[in-house]
Amino acid sequence: MPPRCLPQLLALVTASLLTATPAPAQTSTAVVELSDRPVVRESLGLRLFLPIGAEAQTYELGDRSSLTVLLPNSLGVINIQDSASAPEATLSSICDGIIRSRLSIDPPRQLPKPNQRMGRGALLSRAPNLTIAQAHGPSHLAERLYLAIEDSSSSAAVMGYTVIKPTPTRVLTFELITDPNRYAEARNMYELTVASATIEDPTNIAEKRRLGIETGVRWLQDVNQDRLTTAVQSIGENWNWQRLSKPSLAGGGDDAAEEIGYRRISARIGRRGDLRKDNIRNNGIDNQRGYVVRIESRTLHQSLIIDSSAVFFLSLDKKEEAWSVEMAIRDQKTGQLQRSSEIGIRLDNDVTVSTRLGDQPLQTSKPQIEGPGYISRVESFLLPYLLVQTGLPTEYRFYCFQSQSGRIQMRADSLETRNDQQNGAWTLTTRLSQDDEPQVAILDKAGAMLLTRLSDGARWEPIELAKLGRLWRAKRLPMN
Numbered sequence: 178m179p180p181r182c183l184p185q186l187l188a189l190v191t192a193s194l195l196t197a198t199p200a201p202a203q204t205s206t207a208v209v210e211l212s213d214r215p216v217v218r219e220s221l222g223l224r225l226f227l228p229i230g231a232e233a234q235t236y237e238l239g240d241r242s243s244l245t246v247l248l249p250n251s252l253g254v255i256n257i258q259d260s261a262s263a264p265e266a267t268l269s270s271i272c273d274g275i276i277r278s279r280l281s282i283d284p285p286r287q288l289p290k291p292n293q294r295m296g297r298g299a300l301l302s303r304a305p306n307l308t309i310a311q312a313h314g315p316s317h318l319a320e321r322l323y324l325a326i327e328d329s330s331s332s333a334a335v336m337g338y339t340v341i342k343p344t345p346t347r348v349l350t351f352e353l354i355t356d357p358n359r360y361a362e363a364r365n366m367y368e369l370t371v372a373s374a375t376i377e378d379p380t381n382i383a384e385k386r387r388l389g390i391e392t393g394v395r396w397l398q399d400v401n402q403d404r405l406t407t408a409v410q411s412i413g414e415n416w417n418w419q420r421l422s423k424p425s426l427a428g429g430g431d432d433a434a435e436e437i438g439y440r441r442i443s444a445r446i447g448r449r450g451d452l453r454k455d456n457i458r459n460n461g462i463d464n465q466r467g468y469v470v471r472i473e474s475r476t477l478h479q480s481l482i483i484d485s486s487a488v489f490f491l492s493l494d495k496k497e498e499a500w501s502v503e504m505a506i507r508d509q510k511t512g513q514l515q516r517s518s519e520i521g522i523r524l525d526n527d528v529t530v531s532t533r534l535g536d537q538p539l540q541t542s543k544p545q546i547e548g549p550g551y552i553s554r555v556e557s558f559l560l561p562y563l564l565v566q567t568g569l570p571t572e573y574r575f576y577c578f579q580s581q582s583g584r585i586q587m588r589a590d591s592l593e594t595r596n597d598q599q600n601g602a603w604t605l606t607t608r609l610s611q612d613d614e615p616q617v618a619i620l621d622k623a624g625a626m627l628l629t630r631l632s633d634g635a636r637w638e639p640i641e642l643a644k645l646g647r648l649w650r651a652k653r654l655p656m657n
Contacts, residue, residue: 207362209369214632218244219611221259222343222382226373228366235612237582242612246370253355253363255370264345268320269305271340271348276300279324279336298326301335309341312375317341319371323364325357335360337367343376389574389589390550396573397552400563402493408562409468411623412444419626420640420648421476423633436654437635438483439645440474444559452488452501467492470558475656480510482655491555498523498553502580509655519580523553530583544578544585551576551585561605564592565624579609586610595619601627 211226216233218224220242227233230249235242243258262271276288280296289295291302301323308316321339328334337353351371355363418441425433450463451471468491476483487502502519521530531541552575556563564573572591579586591606601619608615614632621627629637649656 207365209366211369211373216244216614218242218257219382219608221257221349221612222377222379223257223349224375224377225370227370231366231370237612244612248355248363248366252359252366253353255367256352256354257350258352259347259349262342262346262348266342266348268318268340268342271342272303272305272320272322272338275338275340276322276324279326297328298324298333301325307339309372309374309376314378317343317376321368323353323360333357335363337364339368339371341376344379347379349376385572386574386587389572390548390587392571393550393552393573393575396564396567396569397550397575399567400556404563404566405468405491405556405559406446407566408559408624409444409446409470411562411625412442412470412559414443414445416441416443416642418640418642418645419637420645421635421637423635431648432651436477436649436652438474438476439640439649440472442470442472442558444468444470447490449490449492449499452490452499465492465497467497468555468559470555472558477654480508482507482509489554489558491553495553495556496525498555500554521554521578526551528578528585530578532583542583544583546585547576547587550574554578557588560590561618561620561626562624564590564605565603565620565622570594577609582610 210229212229212231213226215224215226218235220235220237221244223244227246228249232247234245234247236245243256246255246257248255273288276282277284280289280298280300282288282296289300291300293300303320303322305320307319307321309319310316319339319341321337323335323337326334326336335353335355335357337351337355339351341349341351343349351367351374353363353367355367419439420436421438421440422431422434422436425435427433445468446466447469448463449465449467451469453463470489472485472487472489474485476485483504483506485502485504487500489498489500491498498521500519500521504517506515506517507513515535517532517534519530519532521528523529526546528544528546529541530544531539533539552560554577557575557577570593572589574587574589576585577588578584586609588610589608593604593606595601595604602622603620603624605618605620606615607618616629616631618629619627626637626639631637646656
């Protein structure tokens with residue numbers, strides 16, 4: 178299957194068709210600096226360090242996921258994915274298949290030698306018997322090749338492949354796509370990125386998940402009405418305002434920071450009818466008592482203003498939940514407005530989610546709860562308070578519905594005590610799904626958030642409404 182980024186990249190590469198056998202690329206002498214923060218993708222069993230300025234994006238298709246790395250300065254793309262493999266398949270035979278597929282060479286025709294044109298391009302180089310060193314455990318054998326690809330649109334690209342078999346039935350492929358004129362520089366970045374990879378045994382990953390879920394299930398058995406009520410009261414019915422900003426690298430404090438958004442949160446013991454905007458309750462299900470969490474937010478992205486309003490309900494016995502999320506995206510340049518909504522209902526283990534985008538028809542899905550350890554959306558927002566109540570530093574895993582993916586996914590929450598008690602008692606590191614970047618929150622003794630750092634350098638922190646208003650007005654930002 179052709180990589181999803183190939184059409185976009187081929188539109189950017191040079192228009193000159195390869196008319197002669199390409200010469201091997203010269204080794205780039207440019208110094209490549211890797212980030213000191215690893216990218217972790219548990220679904221791939223992968224941990225690696227990217228060049229500074231690179232961006233990572235995860236894609237999911239069914240139970241498979243892949244990682245796409247956009248190299249800095251538009252140098253190219255690295256696609257990383259795993260697939261099943263026959264135990265008898267060798268690195269050599271897998272690479273043979275890649276060459277035949279990419280160059281359109283059918284058997285029994287012989288494969289090209291290095292720097293030989295054939296089919297849709299040429300084999301630039303091929304290196305068997307490579308090793309990818311691991312910090313713990315034995316190294317992995319690998320094979321690498323580079324191809325010059327011609328395209329019917331008279332565009333061209335260079336594609337590189339590094340193939341690893343971490344287990345007899347699993348193949349991990351690192352694919353590079355780059356412009357022929359930037360091949361040397363992109364190749365240098367690509368090979369350093371691959372060399373930084375740590376590949377975890379799937380058995381160890383499965384065991385880590387199992388232990389985390391077991392810990393979460395045991396913990397959930399003690400989350401009773403008293404604990405939930407205490408957590409709800411810790412937040413309270415009055416709005417708690419939080420600011421999302423990115424500090425300036427040059428310093429300057431709040432005045433110099435980039436304002437990204439804000440939100441306000443409240444919680445109370447209420448009724449299911451609190452989800453209704455008209456505040457009209459009948460004598461039936463609307464009067465069901467439970468825990469209610471309300472969140473309203475505004476986020477700025479380029480010329481877009483993104484507003485959302487969400488209400489989440491959980492019955493006192495935790496057997497039922499419901500939620501309503503509404504979002505409006507307005508473009509300040511064009512004035513265009515797009516609305517969307519999501520309504521969710523759960524009765525025991527039966528979940529139904531209905532979504533609508535603009536004037537499009539309503540879409541309904543039935544996300545599946547994959548096993549024990551499911552937490553409601555109310556509990557997910559109360560989680561810092563609930564975990565601190567127990568006070569057990571360890572990793573917990575749960576299943577929870579995520580609006581972004583429209584699926585029930587496993588999340589991981591790791592609670593640790595802090596040595597610097599003056600600046601917070603606890604650190605809670607959260608991954609909302611197995612491939613999400615971590616969010617690191619500093620909590621006080623009751624579980625209230627003092628600061629949350631996101632992977633891109635942005636940070637959430639509590640703020641008084643008056644101060645938030647002064648900052649946004651001073652920067653002439655829309656806060657109506």
